[in-house]
Amino acid sequence: MDYQFDSCSCLTLAKRYGTPLYVISERMVRDRLSQLHAAVHKRTPKGFALYAAKALLTVEMCHIVADEGVGLDVVSGGELYTAYRAGFPMKHVYFHGNNKSKEELELAVQYGVGRIVVDNTDELELLCAITDSNAAPVDILFRITPGVDSHTHEYISTGQIDSKFGIPLVSDSLERAVTRAISSAHVNPVGFHFHVGSQLFTNESHRKATAILFDVIQRIRDHNGFVPDELDLGGGYGVWYTNDDAPQSLEYFVDALWADVDRYSKKLSIATPRIIIEPGRWVVAEAGVTLYTVGSVKEIPGVRTYVAVDGGMTDNPRPALYNANYSALIADRPDDPAKTLVTVAGKCCESGDILIHDIHLQNPKPGDTMVVLSTGAYNFSMASNYNRLPRPALVMTNNGRHRLSVRRETYEDLVAREVVDAQRVGDLRC
Numbered sequence: 415m416d417y418q419f420d421s422c423s424c425l426t427l428a429k430r431y432g433t434p435l436y437v438i439s440e441r442m443v444r445d446r447l448s449q450l451h452a453a454v455h456k457r458t459p460k461g462f463a464l465y466a467a468k469a470l471l472t473v474e475m476c477h478i479v480a481d482e483g484v485g486l487d488v489v490s491g492g493e494l495y496t497a498y499r500a501g502f503p504m505k506h507v508y509f510h511g512n513n514k515s516k517e518e519l520e521l522a523v524q525y526g527v528g529r530i531v532v533d534n535t536d537e538l539e540l541l542c543a544i545t546d547s548n549a550a551p552v553d554i555l556f557r558i559t560p561g562v563d564s565h566t567h568e569y570i571s572t573g574q575i576d577s578k579f580g581i582p583l584v585s586d587s588l589e590r591a592v593t594r595a596i597s598s599a600h601v602n603p604v605g606f607h608f609h610v611g612s613q614l615f616t617n618e619s620h621r622k623a624t625a626i627l628f629d630v631i632q633r634i635r636d637h638n639g640f641v642p643d644e645l646d647l648g649g650g651y652g653v654w655y656t657n658d659d660a661p662q663s664l665e666y667f668v669d670a671l672w673a674d675v676d677r678y679s680k681k682l683s684i685a686t687p688r689i690i691i692e693p694g695r696w697v698v699a700e701a702g703v704t705l706y707t708v709g710s711v712k713e714i715p716g717v718r719t720y721v722a723v724d725g726g727m728t729d730n731p732r733p734a735l736y737n738a739n740y741s742a743l744i745a746d747r748p749d750d751p752a753k754t755l756v757t758v759a760g761k762c763c764e765s766g767d768i769l770i771h772d773i774h775l776q777n778p779k780p781g782d783t784m785v786v787l788s789t790g791a792y793n794f795s796m797a798s799n800y801n802r803l804p805r806p807a808l809v810m811t812n813n814g815r816h817r818l819s820v821r822r823e824t825y826e827d828l829v830a831r832e833v834v835d836a837q838r839v840g841d842l843r844c
């Protein structure tokens with residue numbers, strides 16, 4: 415039998431919708447979201463879970479996330495607008511980002527988002543000015559830079575001291591920022607946030623950052639009496655891409671964080687703040703696969719065999735950007751022994767456009783459908799039109815059923831935003 419994903423034949427999907435094709439299992443996404451929801455609601459204090467939209471966002475994803483009782487972490491006007499267009503309950507939207515523009519902040523205030531996560535003191539001033547001018551109240555968290563080095567790729571590590579994200583703790587900027595917010599008429603400080611990094615397999619960095627955060631809470635309380643009602647401890651839980659990855663359970667992260675927050679709060683004699691978590695990758699990565707059609711199989715004797723597929727770094731830039739590893743199989747004969755050592759190449763004009771180095775596959779041949787696994791996170795959302803490749807369609811499956819969720823880009827889409835002199839068309843020399 416050919417390879418089935420969420421009880422759907424991958425050969426049927428490839429034939430019906432074309433390739434490259436993103437396939438996301440709604441069933442698996444809902445399952446992860448409901449686990450998240452349950453994890454934060456069954457604990458004391460009752461927490462709240464957000465889904466980090468940057469991993470994969472569409473209007474339909476917003477509907478699914480809202481249905482499962484999970485909020486949304488957005489980082490740009492575009493993500494915010496998508497949530498708004500979807501009718502997402504704005505009070506459950508947290509607006510992150512290290513350089514929000516005035517227009518983006520105004521939009522967030524106008525939509526009435528639940529929290530704005532303030533990254534720096536300039537942003538705080540801008541927000542005070544905006545809220546003062548239209549007398550709109552807004553609840554904020556301060557993002558701190560805990561100075562914790564998480565052991566992941568440096569491009570996806572965010573908590574270390576030398577970071578563009580958050581308010582550094584090495585000066586009194588945070589004390590001053592909190593005091594400024596307390597004195598402002600409409601900006602209401604609610605708590606703090608950190609995010610230490612992504613694709614993490616231990617809770618060490620989260621726990622170190624939590625300990626540092628509580629030192630900060632004590633420092634601030636002694637400085638101006640502020641005590642947080644809410645702590646947003648970020649996301650970052652690792653997932654499976656290959657058998658080298660050993661993901662931990664959600665409970666492993668959540669148990670430790672809840673226990674630490676409770677213990678540290680008791681030590682400071684403060685009420686335990688509400689805890690927010692906001693994973694992205696953990697919700698969608700393993701719920702997605704990408705289907706490709708094999709084009710050429712080029713054997714360079716004594717060197718290697720390149721299997722070229724009809725997508726590449728345009729639909730999945732992660733191998734080129736982060737040396738990310740993936741697993742794959744040939745959908746036509748998944749049960750054959752995977753004995754042929756190959757390198758999977760994309761179709762872009764870049765030697766670095768390699769999706770998978772050195773993988774054993776089931777004797778791939780031109781015309782086969784290749785399935786790359788665990789592509790649900792940071793693939794669709796990071797896709798580009800390099801080499802003017804149209805971005806793939808996205809299909810949602812649900813236990814044997816499938817439907818188009820985002821249509822494939824057309825060549826016409828590629829030129830649609832260009833402002834051209836109509837007179838010149840048809841009048842070109844050479």
Ligand code: LLP
Binds near residue numbers: 466469572650693732
């Ligand atoms: N919260 C904040 C403030 C974040 O910056 C991020 C990710 C998350 C939550 C969600 O992290 P997750 O649970 O998905 O690990 N493009 C990279 C990942 C960049 C992550 C940036 N921030 C990749 O493809 O690996």
